Amino acid sequence: MSETVAAPSGSEKAIRAILFDKDGTLVDFNRTWYSISCELARRSAAGDDVLAKSLLDAGGYDAEAEKFRANSVIAAGTVEDIVALWHPQDTDEQRRARVAEYDVYGVEEGAKQAVAVEALSQTLQALKQAGFILGIATNDSEAGARATAEALGISNLFSGFIGYDTAARAKPYADPLLHFAETVGVTPAQVAMVGDNPHDMECARAAKAGLAVGVLTGNSPREVLEPLADIVLSSIADLPDYLAGK
Template sequence: MAEIKGILFDKDGTLVDFHATWFAAGDTLAMRAAEGNRERANLLMEQAGFDFETHRYLPDSVFAAGTNADIVELWYPELDLAARNLILADFNSFTSSQDAATPVPLAGCRDTLTTLHARGLKLGIATNDSTSGAERTLLALGVAQMFEAAYGYDAVANPKPAPDTVYAFCDLTGLKPSQLAMVGDNRHDLEMAKAGGVGLAVAVLSGTGTRESLTPLADIVLDSISDLPAYLAGA
């Protein structure tokens, strides 16, 4: 653990409560895509990975692990690229706005980040949300000053599960991939960690992933990031 000098965190489901934060925003966008038809909007929500029976997003679904571009492509398959890009710009603007969602931090999030930052670890965000959305979340949580950078899907050529964000963070900080830990609640997070040669792939059960879906790709599975400081300290 002494070799770990930096940590990349996924955002939704890792730092913030994904279900509490994003249901209303996802539903609003589905209603737009359905032109106000409630039944059609529900079908779009289910198509993207929302389970109305449990009122939760499904592991590794487009909602849970994909980008805004993935959702636009799924919901507007009949449109050409130029038209989808216009809708994508609107999606990005909405999800980055104060009206979209109020980030609900997971229990212990701020205290954990404060502890890790105080130890001198370099912290970053790797999310398939937009970069502006990630930056807004960090500001809303009051932790932006602890982070070296936030990388959304639009900050790199290839988003998760590609390793581009790992390399970008290493270029910024001067760290090697082997000196990083990647922490996330979805397989995309762990697949990026493996593809980028990250030193430690940490799965957390605070989001949409399950122990069964995450264990094959993780070096360690924790209940939440609250367990991370003790684990890194070797406790």
């Protein structure tokens, strides 16, 4: 492991499935989504660079730190949340059209520009070989999750893809985890939720998941995740050893 972590409590022994957040957990969020978010902000601002920067700031981009803020709308919300924030005066028809447009762009560019976290494929393969059922739950679209996994060559390792448009409600509600558990035939208590933002941990708690695992590869620092998580790891690369009790 890259750092010392608390010894497993025993709950990890009951875990049969692992549900991963995508951006910030499997994918480097800032390197993948900064340019995409800039383009969407530019479109929303009709080419006005000053307004576009203002929209990015409102969405959660900290220009001074050059990263997105923890649990901000862009980092943790859905495309519907972003559109609602940037275009509060849209009619329902305008909102639906804009969401559809941004979704298509996000699917294409999210897959094209996806930057994997370190040791992604090796870690997922190790977990799969250890017998865990793997899934992705993201506040991106289901199509976006599938396209990114395909682009990174890891789609065959997952048994479920849940986007904001898959279950009734997106994270932080319990619905994505409950949907995954039912789909793969396990109980929520047999699922470990792994993510980089508070809404991932809140989803785990709401669903009564067996384990809530925070990782530090995304936008949330340790002090934000620790009060909500059972364990905080440097990255998913620490997960195989942790679950094995090493």
